[in-house]
Amino acid sequence: MTELQERGGRVKNPTLRDVARLADVSVATASKALNGRNHVHPETRTRVLEAARLLSFTPNTLAQGLLAGQTGTVGLITGDLDGRFSIPILMGAEDAFGTGKMSVFLCDARGDSIREQYHLQALLGRRVDGLIVVGSTTNSRPSLGDLPVPVVYAYGPSTDPNDISLVPDNVQAGADAARHLVSRGRRHIAHITGDVDYAAAQDRTRGITSVLDDAGIELVGGEARYGTWSEEWGRTATARLLEEHPETDGILCGNDQIARGALDTLRDAGWDVPTRVAVMGFDNWEVFTSGARPHLSSVDMNLEVLGRTAARRLFEAIEGTATPGTEELPCRVVVRETT
Amino acid sequence: MTELQERGGRVKNPTLRDVARLADVSVATASKALNGRNHVHPETRTRVLEAARLLSFTPNTLAQGLLAGQTGTVGLITGDLDGRFSIPILMGAEDAFGTGKMSVFLCDARGDSIREQYHLQALLGRRVDGLIVVGSTTNSRPSLGDLPVPVVYAYGPSTDPNDISLVPDNVQAGADAARHLVSRGRRHIAHITGDVDYAAAQDRTRGITSVLDDAGIELVGGEARYGTWSEEWGRTATARLLEEHPETDGILCGNDQIARGALDTLRDAGWDVPTRVAVMGFDNWEVFTSGARPHLSSVDMNLEVLGRTAARRLFEAIEGTATPGTEELPCRVVVRETT
DNA sequence: TACATTCAGGAAAACCTTTTCGGATTCTTT
DNA sequence: AAAGAATCCGAAAAGGTTTTCCTGAATGTA
Numbered sequence A, B: 001m002t003e004l005q006e007r008g009g010r011v012k013n014p015t016l017r018d019v020a021r022l023a024d025v026s027v028a029t030a031s032k033a034l035n036g037r038n039h040v041h042p043e044t045r046t047r048v049l050e051a052a053r054l055l056s057f058t059p060n061t062l063a064q065g066l067l068a069g070q071t072g073t074v075g076l077i078t079g080d081l082d083g084r085f086s087i088p089i090l091m092g093a094e095d096a097f098g099t100g101k102m103s104v105f106l107c108d109a110r111g112d113s114i115r116e117q118y119h120l121q122a123l124l125g126r127r128v129d130g131l132i133v134v135g136s137t138t139n140s141r142p143s144l145g146d147l148p149v150p151v152v153y154a155y156g157p158s159t160d161p162n163d164i165s166l167v168p169d170n171v172q173a174g175a176d177a178a179r180h181l182v183s184r185g186r187r188h189i190a191h192i193t194g195d196v197d198y199a200a201a202q203d204r205t206r207g208i209t210s211v212l213d214d215a216g217i218e219l220v221g222g223e224a225r226y227g228t229w230s231e232e233w234g235r236t237a238t239a240r241l242l243e244e245h246p247e248t249d250g251i252l253c254g255n256d257q258i259a260r261g262a263l264d265t266l267r268d269a270g271w272d273v274p275t276r277v278a279v280m281g282f283d284n285w286e287v288f289t290s291g292a293r294p295h296l297s298s299v300d301m302n303l304e305v306l307g308r309t310a311a312r313r314l315f316e317a318i319e320g321t322a323t324p325g326t327e328e329l330p331c332r333v334v335v336r337e338t339t
Numbered sequence C: 001t002a003c004a005t006t007c008a009g010g011a012a013a014a015c016c017t018t019t020t021c022g023g024a025t026t027c028t029t030t
Numbered sequence D: 001a002a003a004g005a006a007t008c009c010g011a012a013a014a015g016g017t018t019t020t021c022c023t024g025a026a027t028g029t030a
Helices: A016-023 A027-034 A042-055 A061-068 A086-099 A113-125 A170-183 A199-214 A231-244 A256-269 A303-319 B016-023 B027-034 B042-055 B061-068 B086-099 B113-125 B170-183 B199-214 B231-244 B256-269 B303-319
Strands: A073-078 A103-108 A130-134 A151-154 A164-168 A189-193 A250-253 A278-282 A297-300 A325-329 A332-334 B073-078 B103-108 B130-134 B151-154 B164-168 B189-193 B250-253 B278-282 B297-300 B325-329 B332-334
Touching: A016 A027, A016 A042, A027 A042, A061 B061, A073 A086, A073 A113, A086 A103, A086 A130, A086 A303, A086 B103, A103 A113, A103 B086, A130 A303, A151 A303, A164 A170, A164 A303, A170 A189, A170 A199, A170 A250, A170 A278, A170 A297, A170 A332, A189 A199, A189 A231, A189 A256, A231 A250, A231 A256, A250 A256, A256 A278, A303 A325, B016 B027, B016 B042, B027 B042, B073 B086, B073 B113, B086 B103, B086 B130, B086 B303, B103 B113, B130 B303, B151 B303, B164 B170, B164 B303, B170 B189, B170 B199, B170 B250, B170 B278, B170 B297, B170 B332, B189 B199, B189 B231, B189 B256, B231 B250, B231 B256, B250 B256, B256 B278, B303 B325
Parallel strands: A073 A103, A073 A130, A130 A151, A151 A164, A164 A325, A189 A250, A250 A278, A278 A297, B073 B103, B073 B130, B130 B151, B151 B164, B164 B325, B189 B250, B250 B278, B278 B297
Antiparallel strands: A103 B103, A297 A332, B297 B332
C-alpha cells in the first residue's frame, strides 16, 4: 500500500506512524512532540519535528475530530446565494471563523425546504459543531427544531423565541433615516418602498412614521408607497409622486435601486438633488450608491458585522454560554451627496 | 458519558452501537442492514431500520471517510467573495456537488496568498478529495504546485499548463458582441472598457478588433478606450466620444456598469438608443441590465456553467480521467433593447 | 549501597464505521 | 437420519490520532 502511495519519491498522505518511524520513536511520542505536550526530550522533539517537515505531514483532522467529538467545522445554510444579502453575512462569518481554526461548510438551499433538509442531514452526518442559517429576507421562518448542535439564525429569524436569531434593526434603520432627513430641514417626506410582504419594508416604514409622528409631520400622501424593489418602480412611483405632491422635499426609498430610479426621474424632471429634494436609499449597495449622480446617501445594514456576530454567538452557544432570543443589530446612516 | 449526553430523553449523537443494541443485533449486522448489503434477514433489517429511525441515527461521515480514504468533501478557495464573479461560479459548483453527496468547504482568501496558504493547509488537513480555486479576475495566477489532491482553477487560470484551468472565452465574447453590432448595420463602433491590466479587457478587445478587421471596419478613434470598470468612466468616456466622433453608431462597453454610464450620457445628450447608437455591455448583471432604460443588451459569461464544469472536471480529476490544460468556455450574447 | 524521585518514552484503548471471514443455524437431499 | 447446501449473524480488524497509564532509566538523597 505504501508503495502504491508513492509519488515523487514521497508518501502521498503521510500518517503519524510514518513520522514516528522516520524519527525512530513511537506514535505516542510523535504525537506529544508535535502537539507541544511535555514528557518529551527537547532533542527528541526536534527530531520528530524535522521528520514531520521532511514528509510534509499534515495531521488528519478527521481522526482528531472523531476522537475529540469536536470537528472544528460549522455548517452555513443559506437561503439564496445569489441574493446580495447572504454574501456579506457569509463573508463576516467566514472571517470570524477563519481567524480561528474553524472551517465553513457552505450549502445553498435555494429557498427549498426539501433541499434544506437534505443539506441539514449531510451537515449533521459530518458532525459540524454548529449551524448558521442565513435567510434570504428578514421575514421570520420556521425553526429547524431540536437539533444535536446549536443553531444561529441570521438575517431571517426563527419564529421560535427559544432559538438564537440575529437581524438588522430595520425599525431603527427607518427611524435614523427619517431623523436624518428631518435634521436636514425636510418637512414633506415621501416613502417609496418595495414588496409589502417583506418584513423589512414594514419595519422601516414603522420606524419612519414613528419619527415623523414625533416631529409632527405626516408622510406625503399619508402612507408608504409599496411596489417592487426595482429601479423601474422607483421611476414610476416618483413620477406619480412629483405630479401629485409637488411640495415633496424628501424621498426615502426602500432600497438603493428604487432610489436610483427616483434620481433618474428627478433628473428628467429637472428637480435638483439635494437642493429641492433629498433622496435616501437603504442597503448601501456600493455599486449603486457610487454610480449614482450625485452619490447616494443610504443606510448600511452592517451585514458583515451581523455575520461576524452570528459566528460569535454560535461559539457561545457551542460553549454553552448563550442567551436565546432575537437580537437586533444597529444599522448606520451613510451620508453622501443626495441629502 | 451516555448519561451526560442525554437530552430530551434521547441520546444526543447515537452511534451504530446504540442502534445495534436497540435492535438486538451486532454492529456488523446493523451496518449491513442500513447499507442495503445482503446476507441479512428481511425481518432483521426492518428491526434495525426501525431502531435507527427511533434514535434518529445519522451515520458519522467522519468515521466513514477515515475508513474509505474518501471524505466526500471538496474545498473551494475563492479570491474575493464580494466580487460578483465568484458567486455564480460558487453556485454552479455547489449545485453540481450538491446533487451528489459531496459537500463544499468554502474559504475566502481575500486575494492574500498568506491566507490562501493557511486555508490550503486547513483543507488538506480535512482531507478534501479535491480543490477548486476561483480567481477574482481572469488574469492567470501562480499554480499551487504539486498537492496530494487534484485542483481545478476556475475563472483565474493557473500559469502552469499542466494544471486544469477553466476560463470564459473572452476573445469569443468580444467577437460575438462585435458581430452582433455589425449585423445590426453598425459601422462606427467604439469600445469603452475598464482597466487595461485586466486580461478580460484585453481579450475582449482582441476579439472585437479581429471581427472588425474582417469586416473592413476600424474601431472609432482607432483604439479601445481603457479606464475603470465604473459608471463614472462610462459617462465621461462617452461624453468625450460623442464630441470627438459624432458619427458613432455603436458602443461596446467593457461591462454593464460602463454601459449604464454610457446610456446616461446618451440620454442627457438626446441621442436615441438604439436608433442612433446601439449600446452593449458585458457580464449580463441582471440588476444593471434590467434597470437600464432601455433594457441593456449584454454578453453573459455563463459563470454558473463554468462553476458546474469546474465541479465536473474535478470529479474527473479525482477519478483519474482528466486532461490538463486551459479550457475556454463559450459566452452568449443576450439581446435586449439597446441593440 | 539502598531507596525515593523524576523524567522520557511506549503500549493500548478510545472514537465510529465498514468489511471480511468464520461459525452457527436451518433447510434440502439422499 | 446423516450429509451437504444455503442463510444469517457476529467477532475482529482497519483507518489516524490523542490520552492515559505504565515501564524503565537516570538522577538525587540518605
